[in-house]
Amino acid sequence: MKDRVYISDISKHADQEVKIQGWLYNKRSSGKLWFLQVRDGSGIIQAVVFKGDVSEEIFQRCEKLTQESSIVVTGKVSEDKRAPSGFELQMKDIQIMHLAEEYPISPKEHGSTFLMDHRHLWLRSSKQNAILKIRHEVVRACREFFDSQGFVLIDAPIFTPNACEGTTTLFETDYFGSKAYLTQSGQLYMEAGAMAFGKVYCFGPTFRAEKSKTRRHLTEFWMIEPEVAFLDLDGDMDLAEDFIIYIVQRVLENRRAELELIERDIAPLQKVTKPFPRISYDEAVAILKKKNIEFEYGSDFGAPDETVISGEFDKPLLVHRYPARIKAFYMKSDPEQPDKALCVDMLAPEGYGEIIGGGQREDDLETLEKKIKEHDLPKEAFEWFLDLRRYGSVPHSGFGLGIERAVTWICGLNHLRETIPFPRLMNRLNP
Ligand code: 4AD
Numbered sequence: 181m182k183d184r185v186y187i188s189d190i191s192k193h194a195d196q197e198v199k200i201q202g203w204l205y206n207k208r209s210s211g212k213l214w215f216l217q218v219r220d221g222s223g224i225i226q227a228v229v230f231k232g233d234v235s236e237e238i239f240q241r242c243e244k245l246t247q248e249s250s251i252v253v254t255g256k257v258s259e260d261k262r263a264p265s266g267f268e269l270q271m272k273d274i275q276i277m278h279l280a281e282e283y284p285i286s287p288k289e290h291g292s293t294f295l296m297d298h299r300h301l302w303l304r305s306s307k308q309n310a311i312l313k314i315r316h317e318v319v320r321a322c323r324e325f326f327d328s329q330g331f332v333l334i335d336a337p338i339f340t341p342n343a344c345e346g347t348t349t350l351f352e353t354d355y356f357g358s359k360a361y362l363t364q365s366g367q368l369y370m371e372a373g374a375m376a377f378g379k380v381y382c383f384g385p386t387f388r389a390e391k392s393k394t395r396r397h398l399t400e401f402w403m404i405e406p407e408v409a410f411l412d413l414d415g416d417m418d419l420a421e422d423f424i425i426y427i428v429q430r431v432l433e434n435r436r437a438e439l440e441l442i443e444r445d446i447a448p449l450q451k452v453t454k455p456f457p458r459i460s461y462d463e464a465v466a467i468l469k470k471k472n473i474e475f476e477y478g479s480d481f482g483a484p485d486e487t488v489i490s491g492e493f494d495k496p497l498l499v500h501r502y503p504a505r506i507k508a509f510y511m512k513s514d515p516e517q518p519d520k521a522l523c524v525d526m527l528a529p530e531g532y533g534e535i536i537g538g539g540q541r542e543d544d545l546e547t548l549e550k551k552i553k554e555h556d557l558p559k560e561a562f563e564w565f566l567d568l569r570r571y572g573s574v575p576h577s578g579f580g581l582g583i584e585r586a587v588t589w590i591c592g593l594n595h596l597r598e599t600i601p602f603p604r605l606m607n608r609l610n611p
């Protein structure tokens with residue numbers, strides 16, 4: 181008798197007797213037969229039992245088994261070409277560890293509010309399982325990409341004394357009698373890191389008090405942010421391009437079954453190859469004009485604008501040189517057109533909009549001081565950041581990828597809330 185086996189490893193145990201520990205996902209019977217769908221987190225397998233093959237007691241256990249009861253199933257692994265895993269289990273014995281109460285999530289349809297209220301249970305469903313495994317693959321690919329290129333992981337603090345991405349979306353907390361904010365981005369700290377280590381990245385949760393209920397805004401999301409010394413905007417775009425290609429490739433290689441399970445059309449993902457188109461803000465505005473879309477030159481693109489612009493291309497699109505006025509204080513102005521920032525947004529194809537924001541940073545002390553003033557930010561809180569321009573300032577660039585936005589696109593979902601285990605939205609803090 182073999183010890184416990186995970187369903188994901190079942191192919192290594194063909195014709196052997198194994199023990200599976202898991203939960204009942206679903207069941208059906210046809211008189212003398214029970215078909216039990218057993219899940220153990222790593223996969224789902226069908227266990228089949230014939231009335232005559234086991235004792236009456238064991239057969240009755242199958243009968244009383246409720247959805248999500250925890251069970252230990254023993255049986256022989258046999259090949260079955262029709263089964264999703266290629267195998268099924270000829271059940272010999274079943275132990276019920278806990279008979280579940282009536283499970284609130286039945287195989288029938290439920291509304292998204294109900295499912296989100298039961299997120300702690302909904303995670304068990306095969307679709308949510310697949311999405312979060314793809315998220316894991318994306319995170320792993322992000323880390324491997326930077327780790328394999330000599331980047332040093334530098335963790336940024338969560339409590340911060342200053343704003344990085346504007347003061348309108350700050351979460352304020354009391355910090356022993358003074359004010360602290362939950363970080364909006366690790367970028368400013370990565371700039372310090374880049375001057376110390378050359379190339380660095382951080383990966384962690386970031387917070388924005390987004391007062392909008394959209395399908396692409398969380399109040400707590402995870403961002404991976406590289407920062408590189410002696411890198412200009414073009415180099416930054418090259419890095420972002422290689423990075424996204426690497427991530428998509430890795431998901432296609434390692435999570436093909438999960439993409440299939442969620443019925444993602446992979447043809448658009450297979451087109452994610454070099455080079456990505458690169459257009460300026462002005463060129464992007466021209467696309468909107470050509471399509472007769474009302475747009476005020478100089479303002480930021482809304483989600484529908486981004487959909488139209490990226491709809492012209494079948495690969496991720498790099499849009500650079502937005503008006504400096506609508507961008508963050510730390511961005512370097514383009515010397516050739518000072519009203520534009522040396523920044524870049526990457527828009528995902530298929531209408532998914534911005535997944536990356538970044539660019540070249542202002543490296544001149546006086547200019548940066550002026551910008552902090554223009555943006556009405558408290559200079560004292562940025563003195564440490566200004567030091568980076570006082571002691572060996574160099575051109576440097578970086579960007580941030582929002583993990584949930586990237587996973588939403590890669591999975592082809594229409595709302596980002598399913599790409600994070602426990603989403604935090606303006607109207608959701610539970611469970
Ligand atoms: O464009 P953003 O605001 O850029 C920054 O924070 C820079 N400091 C990053 C850097 O250069 N190091 O945010 C970067 C990315 C966006 O492109 C988007 O993918 C994601 O973070 N993002 C959000 N994702 C989910 N919910 C939100 N509310 C998000 N806000 C930004």
Ligand code: MG
Binds near residue numbers: 534536537
């Ligand atoms: Mg942005």
